[in-house]
Amino acid sequence: MAASESRRSIGVIVALAVALLAVGAATARAAPAVDGEFALSDQPGQLTLGPDGNVWVVFLAGANDLAKVEPDGTVTEYNPADVAGAKGITAGPDGNLWVSQTGGVAKVPPANPNAAQKFTIAAIAGPRGITAGPDGNLWAASGDKVVKIPPANPAANTVYTIAGLNARGIASGTDGRLWVADFGGGRIVSVATDGTPTFHPVGGGPQQVAAGPGGQVAYTNPGANPQVVGRLFQGGSPLSTQTPMADPFGIALAVDGAYWTAQFAAGNLGRLTTGGQYTTLGGLGAGAGPRYLTAGLGGTLWVSLETAKRIARVSGIEPAPPPGPPSPPSPPPGLADTSVSLELRAKRKQRLRRLFVRASCGNEACTIRATGRVKAKPKGSTKRRAADRKAKVKRFKLRRHGARVAAGETKKLRLKLKRKPRRRLERLLHGGARAKATVRVRATDAAGNRSRERLRIRLKH
Numbered sequence: 001m002a003a004s005e006s007r008r009s010i011g012v013i014v015a016l017a018v019a020l021l022a023v024g025a026a027t028a029r030a031a032p033a034v035d036g037e038f039a040l041s042d043q044p045g046q047l048t049l050g051p052d053g054n055v056w057v058v059f060l061a062g063a064n065d066l067a068k069v070e071p072d073g074t075v076t077e078y079n080p081a082d083v084a085g086a087k088g089i090t091a092g093p094d095g096n097l098w099v100s101q102t103g104g105v106a107k108v109p110p111a112n113p114n115a116a117q118k119f120t121i122a123a124i125a126g127p128r129g130i131t132a133g134p135d136g137n138l139w140a141a142s143g144d145k146v147v148k149i150p151p152a153n154p155a156a157n158t159v160y161t162i163a164g165l166n167a168r169g170i171a172s173g174t175d176g177r178l179w180v181a182d183f184g185g186g187r188i189v190s191v192a193t194d195g196t197p198t199f200h201p202v203g204g205g206p207q208q209v210a211a212g213p214g215g216q217v218a219y220t221n222p223g224a225n226p227q228v229v230g231r232l233f234q235g236g237s238p239l240s241t242q243t244p245m246a247d248p249f250g251i252a253l254a255v256d257g258a259y260w261t262a263q264f265a266a267g268n269l270g271r272l273t274t275g276g277q278y279t280t281l282g283g284l285g286a287g288a289g290p291r292y293l294t295a296g297l298g299g300t301l302w303v304s305l306e307t308a309k310r311i312a313r314v315s316g317i318e319p320a321p322p323p324g325p326p327s328p329p330s331p332p333p334g335l336a337d338t339s340v341s342l343e344l345r346a347k348r349k350q351r352l353r354r355l356f357v358r359a360s361c362g363n364e365a366c367t368i369r370a371t372g373r374v375k376a377k378p379k380g381s382t383k384r385r386a387a388d389r390k391a392k393v394k395r396f397k398l399r400r401h402g403a404r405v406a407a408g409e410t411k412k413l414r415l416k417l418k419r420k421p422r423r424r425l426e427r428l429l430h431g432g433a434r435a436k437a438t439v440r441v442r443a444t445d446a447a448g449n450r451s452r453e454r455l456r457i458r459l460k461h
Helices: 002-030 386-392 419-430
Strands: 033-039 044-049 055-059 066-069 075-078 086-091 097-101 104-108 117-120 127-132 138-142 145-149 158-161 167-172 178-182 187-191 197-201 209-211 217-221 228-232 239-242 248-253 259-263 268-272 278-281 290-295 301-305 310-315 343-345 349-351 356-360 366-377 394-405 410-414 434-445 450-460
Touching: 044 086, 044 301, 044 310, 055 086, 086 138, 097 127, 097 138, 138 167, 145 167, 167 209, 178 209, 178 217, 209 248, 217 248, 228 248, 228 268, 248 301, 259 290, 259 301, 268 290, 343 450, 356 366, 356 394, 356 434, 366 410, 366 419, 394 410, 394 419, 394 434, 419 434, 419 450
Parallel strands: 044 290, 086 127, 127 167, 248 290, 349 450
Antiparallel strands: 033 310, 044 055, 055 066, 066 075, 086 097, 097 104, 104 117, 127 138, 138 145, 145 158, 167 178, 178 187, 187 197, 209 217, 217 228, 228 239, 248 259, 259 268, 268 278, 290 301, 301 310, 343 356, 356 410, 366 394, 366 434, 434 450
């Protein structure tokens, strides 16, 4: 009996150990990491996930023009007669790969790359990025021009000239627009499918742009000082995250719902969430020179290493969590939820001349209005009669302060008195009075919803 129980106990322990090892392995797989670098014959440039599930890359130099990188890292290089000096590459809506090159574009069948066919487009004199647009056409950026190219008939292209544009990367936004990084103009330019541009000044010299969810785009700006990556919506103001001395360049949206950037000078990768949280991932070889990147199949990310002449694979990128359960039905009119997620923070004891609170509205933009009052009790007033004590209490009104707070931003609100009341209160504090400020803050979002919060802060001289 004892031996039988002992064997059962050992079996349970072994089963638990196997289960824990499996959990540990799953956890390890879930952490993104560089798990392979694959040699190329020369410097890689832009890359894309092809319609065949492989990653395709153009060469900046060397004898070959294209390389196919299979999910296991197997590399095959090609030198099609009709591809020369390719810069941009994308998967087209017709099941082919398309590259932009000096003087036009080329269609590349994934099954037979050497059968590529070029099409002359004089407007593409300085080729940059190319992407499949929201309208079923290809869109290429070149100098001060954005070119719409029907894949079935590239000769019927339409050229849109945008004054002052010095185009770099181009992306197809989830809002139905094309987005172009304007290096020379320090702008991100959105372009409607009829060619109408909208300019978003960001300063510096933006290089690449990527489309995100809900109409958001993100961009890299190594020409800014300090260098930044940024987020933007149509018609909105840019939200920048500093990446000093990193040289952020290529950018792509991965399966985890975050933007990943290739940081050439830092030799690593950056990860920027749609809400603005920024982290980095190392693991690339010394002197790698990451320049461009694209999302692959199976939670992978592929990075062109310009200096090392390699392609790196990052694995373990988990898909973004599925959306939560649907929201409950809207309440009847008059009972609607009109609150804003207002959060206030402040030190509980502050100097009068440095009085402030920090306010944020979570993941939505809002307008903040702050005001308040200060009560000061002269020294010794607590020992007097109640009526006498009430007469001695001095009250001061804080000046109103307003600010616009972006989604995910925390704004510092300075609160002040007018000069004469401030001097009176300072004299009271110097004489030993006790003072307390009651700060009231109101937040209003774009829909007109409101929330109110208040804080009490002790004041010192």
